Amino acid sequence: MRARVLIRPKAGILDPQGVAVERALPALGFAGVANVHVGRLVELDIEDSAQLESMCEKLLANPLVEDYEVELLQGSG
Amino acid sequence: MRARVLIRPKAGILDPQGVAVERALPALGFAGVANVHVGRLVELDIEDSAQLESMCEKLLANPLVEDYEVELLQGSG
Amino acid sequence: MPEPATLPTLEDALALGLRKTEYELVCEKQGGPPNLLELAMYSLLWSEHCAYKHSKKLLRTLPTEGPHVVMGPGENAGAVDVGGGMVCAFKVESHNHPSAVEPFQGAATGVGGILRDIFAIGARPIAVLDSLRFGEPTGARARYLLEGAVSGIAHYGNSIGVPTIGGEVYFEAPYEQNCLVNAMALGLARREQLVRSAAAGPGNLLVLFGASTGRDGIGGASVLASAELGGEGEQDKRPTVQVGDPFEEKKLLECSLELLEHGLIVSLQDLGAAGLTSSASEMASKGEVGIDIDVARVPLREPGMEPFEVMVSESQERMLCVVEPASLAAVLALCEKWEVNGAAIGTVTDSGQMRVLSGGELLGSMPVRALVDDCPLYDLEPQKPAQPIYEPPEASLPAGASAAETLLGLLASPNIASRRPLFEHYDPIVQSRTVRRPEQADAAVLALPDGSALAVSIDGNGRRVAADPYRGTIAGVLECAANLACVGAEPLGTTNNLNFGNPEKPHIAWQLSESVRGLGDACRALQAPIVGGNVSLYNEGATSGPIYPTPVIGMVGRLPDARLAAGLGFARSGDEIALVGAFAPSLAASELAKLRGEALPDGLPEIDIATVRAAQLAVRDAVRSGELASAHDIAEGGLAVALAECCLAGGLGAEIILGEERAEADRESQLFGEGSGGFVVSGESRALQRLGESVAVRRLGVVGAQALRIGMGAEADDEAIEVSLAELAGAHAALAELFS
């Protein structure tokens, strides 16, 4: 099964990339953009999707500073 | 409107992060995982969603080496 | 002032880390129980981290004055005169507890913090060094912490454009739970550019600039820095992780220096532990003035922050300055140029009070004196432990190893193996001053505009300090000075970071007070006064026991001609090699003893500082005269390892005859024993002869070929070590696998 993990800076934790991008946008000609956050995207094929949760905790995300969200894309485990 | 942009390395271009994750998994006790790819996730509020396409082309992704996919999360521009 | 219905109680004060007697004293100073905001502020300023409750009395014994000292302890960083109208600012600081929780961000923000201390006094940061301690790298936790810390330092230092030019790392079991991440920074300024942090001029404005303020590290200073890290507590502390933003700090740095250049600032101060609370109160205390802060004017990253959260937030990349009202517009314009937030958030007053307002509403008021200076100081109750407090290390060298196998084992041991896999993560050359990079010489060397150069070294072998806190600390200071001597430099000043366990325990108090005594004695003897430093206590867990007592010493020196800085590597075939100094090696607490799993001895051999100093001066002068081809001090692993390092750095072998037939045990200490005051130098025969006029010089052999051969005597060929350069290099590269 294909799975997608969205990893974002935890709410309340500084997101330097998001801040820098948001600040730069108007000068680049893009107006009306707010609340920019930059995170990571991990996609993978997995046989046993029950493993995903612990995989995120241990390797894919850093739970101290990041939240993650798992989406299963096809089939079901 | 909230928009989500998923940015991934183009097929055929080496993704060292994906490779590293895939290689690290067995040692942590995770089996049956393949085709790992690591990309970027950008989320933002945008007034005029018509801008998104050009923002991706010009700024958020580098179309030479990256693919992107836009998802609109709420409402519609 | 409007009071909430219920004031916090003694229990709340205890939960915030205050003692009962301290809370009572706060009530007395306040003329009644403090409200929540006031209590939060007192609890931070009266924490170990800010008030140095258990160390201040000891620190007062350190020598802090000397002909080169321009700024001593008390300012954000110390500074020494380096000639040509220039001063070098420097300081070392720890970020141990945050790094044990989240090594990448902990180390990154550690670098960010020490850099702010440097530009807070008006100096442009020109270099970073790091001093790291982890458990044995065979353990997964140690490797995770190591990789995170190194990446964090690299991320911050590289991105902000300050070279990381040196450092040190040791791996020892007592650091398994409590790793140490200390970072040192150096800065350069014209003498008249220096600025102090004392607020002045009632009516002047307080401007906060840099990043916006979020809920980062709330309670961080009091909770993270003063509580023993326990298994469960670690989870709870997670949300307080601070994230570093080197890009923001780069802008903040350029903005601060430009503000100073334009003469727009009366005083300047960085925000570190305890955020606005500590920065503003300390500025007020130093200037003997009062300050009013309006929290409603602080640019926030998150909505709905409580006033106390604003006051104690440890959001990174922020500075505070005092400006005259007429300069405000120009100050804010420069903030805009550098794309940092700038806001006038308060006023200097003559009230002597630290007052916090929100709009027109007064939320808290505290005498600055009470906040900053009246925290009780405690006497230590030192007592030498009756029993050894550290377990013997695990043996890792097979019994019966030959001398050659022992040499290779030492070269491959985590404390001696090449640090290249670590320092390759760091940019050592940005700013175009770096004359000697890591592994080229014992000290890093930075060229100054007038053709002279700075040399800098950071050191501290905790295991030797654990064996003998007094002599072990002296050895650490001497090692720094020896490193400077090897590049021809003379010490100008010293900084230090005292990393210890819980000082309320008598044996830790003993380690701490003996160590500080050694630090003071050594720095006095070297005329290398202490110009600043940091103290990190409570580095122990409920179950894990204390770390090795680890005073980390950073020393800055100067050499008159950058071109004459020697390297450590053998440079020419045919040069003679000599051992310089009255070197009296011993295996006590040596690296070899560790590899053999030996328990720590009780005490190290006596050190004659004057003799060691004389050898350092002789080597220094010989290097300065350009006569030596290489110079390297003998440290961990003893003479044999020092010789191997000279071979590896120069890509040349050596033929050594130790010359005397000795007993088995003595032979081992000759080869692998450690101690202060020995150097391996190479050069032409005449140069070594001249050196012999001022110091003990023992000819060891010649440079050449592609192997290191060490014969034990004319007759004893079968006792010889013979190892090819390739084998030496292979062993020395043992750490590479940690970063694969």
Add this chain to the structure above:
Amino acid sequence: MKFGVLQFPGSCDEVDALSAARRVGDAELIWHGERDLGGAEAIIVPGGFSYGDYLRAGAIARFSPAMESVIEFAGNGGLVLGICNGFQVLCEAHLLPGALLPNTNRHFTFRQLELEVLYSGGPFTGACALGERLSIPAKHAWGRYYADPETLAAMDRGGQLVLRYAPGENFNGSLHDIAGVCNERGNVFGLMPHPEHAVDELIGGSADGLKIFESMRMSVEGARA
């Protein structure tokens, strides 16, 4: 001759580039917000972490007003040198073909490297011999050069592959060991290693990088004469 060195928020090696350029001519910094290039006869886009390298190295800097002028300047045949982050910016701005991707070793790496000169005909390596080895340091996390096969073939034919890492030196995984490339016209050149950090034997132990700046001077002054 006069060099202009761009300065973005987050540039780190701009002063190094400035002083390297001053060894062969005049040089001034140009703030990213300026459109006016101040009469510079050659432009250097320096190394560092413009905009923190956030999003993607070079992605934000290329939109600056100064870069707009540089694009125009290059269009008129002016010499533009991009070093490290500057190379990334020039690729992002489409002044150079291809892109720079994260190193295959996945971390920032500093190393003194040997480079080989593959093309010595143009304005950036005119002072070098074909096949000459240069000792120049590299330090970056995003240095893996990539272009699609057709582009690479065309670049090869056109002499656009100017510098490559000597055997064993390519730590970032660049295709064909490419270390530096120029555009079709030959007036825009980008490389990952830092020639401005190899202009003085005392600092760095090599002055090989000076040849790049010297080449530019020769080219500009030759064209003027």
